[in-house]
Structure formats: structure tokens, C-alpha cells
Amino acid sequence: MPSPRLFATHIPYTSLPESVLTSGCRIVYVCRNPKDVFVSMWHFMFKLREKNLPPLSLEEVFDLFYKGIFPYGPLWDHVLAYQKASLECPRRVLFLRYEDMKMEPLVHVKRLAEFLGQPFSLEEENEGVVQEILKLCSFESLSNLEVNKSGTYRDDIKNNVFFREGKVGDFSNHLTAQMIEILDQMTNEKFGGVF
Numbered sequence: 001m002p003s004p005r006l007f008a009t010h011i012p013y014t015s016l017p018e019s020v021l022t023s024g025c026r027i028v029y030v031c032r033n034p035k036d037v038f039v040s041m042w043h044f045m046f047k048l049r050e051k052n053l054p055p056l057s058l059e060e061v062f063d064l065f066y067k068g069i070f071p072y073g074p075l076w077d078h079v080l081a082y083q084k085a086s087l088e089c090p091r092r093v094l095f096l097r098y099e100d101m102k103m104e105p106l107v108h109v110k111r112l113a114e115f116l117g118q119p120f121s122l123e124e125e126n127e128g129v130v131q132e133i134l135k136l137c138s139f140e141s142l143s144n145l146e147v148n149k150s151g152t153y154r155d156d157i158k159n160n161v162f163f164r165e166g167k168v169g170d171f172s173n174h175l176t177a178q179m180i181e182i183l184d185q186m187t188n189e190k191f192g193g194v195f
Contacts, residue, residue, distance in 0.1 A: 010071070010072045011072065012072055012073050012077065012078050012081060013029075013078075013081035013082050013084075013085050014077075014081055024092070025092075026091075026092055026093075026094070026115065026116060026117075027082075027085070027092060027093045027094070028093075028094045028096065028112065028115070028116075029082035029083075029085075029086065029093065029094065029095050029096065030096045030097075030098055030101070031079045031082070031083075031095070031096070031097055031098065032097070032098040032099070033098070033099060033168070033169075033171070033187075034075055034076075034183055034186070034187050035171035035175060035180060035183050035184075035187075036098075036167075036168065036169070036170060036171050037075060038061075038062065038065050038171065038175075038183065039170055039171045039174045039175065040164065040170075041061070041065070041070075041071075042058055042061045042062075042174075043164055044161065044162075044164075045061065047161040048157065048161065058174065058175075062175075062179055066182060066183070066186065076186070076190040076191070079191070080190065080191070082095055083095050094111075094112065094115045096108060096111075096112075098168070099168050102168050103168075105134050106130060106131075106134065109130055109133055109134055109137075110130060139163070139165075139166035142163070143160075143163035143166075147159060148160060148162070148163060
């Protein structure tokens with residue numbers, strides 16, 4: 001594909017090919033509160049499971065998640081590797097938090113544009129270009145695109161499985177107080193209060 005290209009992945013930083021690490025390409029990493037990551041993953045796994053298999057309970061998946069048994073390795077290692085890379089190479093790796101982006105979307109879309117070398121001009125800002133991009137890229141807009149409502153990712157997987165709610169703090173509707181305490185303790189231990 002001709003440049004510029006965009007590639008999305010869940011690959012851990014430590015597993016990125018050498019060609020990516022030495023290419024000078026820019027990497028944008030979006031992390032999310034581990035409690036919401038867990039709930040999102042649990043719902044996603046339920047939608048993707050083989051229909052002839054019984055679903056795993058929230059408690060069973062929680063135990064695996066807490067132990068670091070996650071499709072791309074322990075979440076803690078995944079996040080910390082990208083965070084470290086962003087601190088070592090801030091011009092090449094941008095580390096964003098989903099919660100911050102939801103709280104201040106205007107600030108973060110401008111920050112992202114600047115990081116990618118395409119800052120908004122004063123004229124574009126005055127003409128509402130940033131707000132239009134925010135509207136176009138909103139969860140509501142993307143989840144309501146026809147391709148995401150009825151299209152397919154693979155023969156057996158509909159695109160709508162990639163959209164659920166996109167809300168911050170939805171974990172409180174699913175996790176027990178004990179699960180929240182366990183993940184908070186692990187998060188504080190691993191991230192030192194980042195979340």
C-alpha cells in the first residue's frame with residue numbers, strides 16, 4: 001500500500017517485528033482501565049466462542065485474566081512496555097488513556113494530529129474541522145455505520161462484535177466488589193496508580 005498507511009494491532013511491544021521498531025514509524029497506543037478491559041474482553045469472548053461450547057462464566061474468565069492468561073500476554077506487561085517506549089521515544093510512541101480521551105476528546109484529537117505531523121491550522125479549528133472529526137469518529141457514529149452493523153469481519157464473525165458500549169466505568173455493572181478490589185490492588189502494584 002502507498003504511504004501513509006495505518007495498521008492496527010494488539011501485538012505486545014516486545015513482539016513487534018524489528019522492521020517496525022527500526023522503521024521510524026509512529027505508534028499510537030491506547031490503554032484502558034483494566035477493569036473495563038476485562039469486562040469488554042469477557043463480552044467479546046462470549047460473542048466469539050464456538051456455539052457448541054458452553055460460555056465461560058465471568059468468574060472463570062476473571063481468574064484467567066488476573067493470572068495474566070490473556071490473548072496477548074499479561075495486560076500489565078503489554079501496557080507497561082508501550083508506556084516505557086513512549087517515555088524513551090516520545091516522538092515515536094504516543095501513549096494515550098481511553099478515559100482521558102473520553103473526558104477531553106478535543107484536547108486529545110489535537111494532540112494526536114500534532115503527534116502524526118498533521119496539526120490543525122487555526123483556520124481548520126475555527127471552521128469546526130476538529131469537532132467534525134470528533135463527531136465522525138465517535139463511538140455512536142462508528143457503531144451505526146452500515147458496514148459495522150451488518151458487515152462481516154470473517155464468514156462467521158459480524159463486525160458488530162467489535163462494538164458494545166464504549167463507556168468508561170461499565171465494569172461497575174458486572175464486577176463484584178471483591179473483583180474490583182483485586183484488580184485495583186494489581187493495577188496499583190503494577191502501574192503505581194496510573195488508573
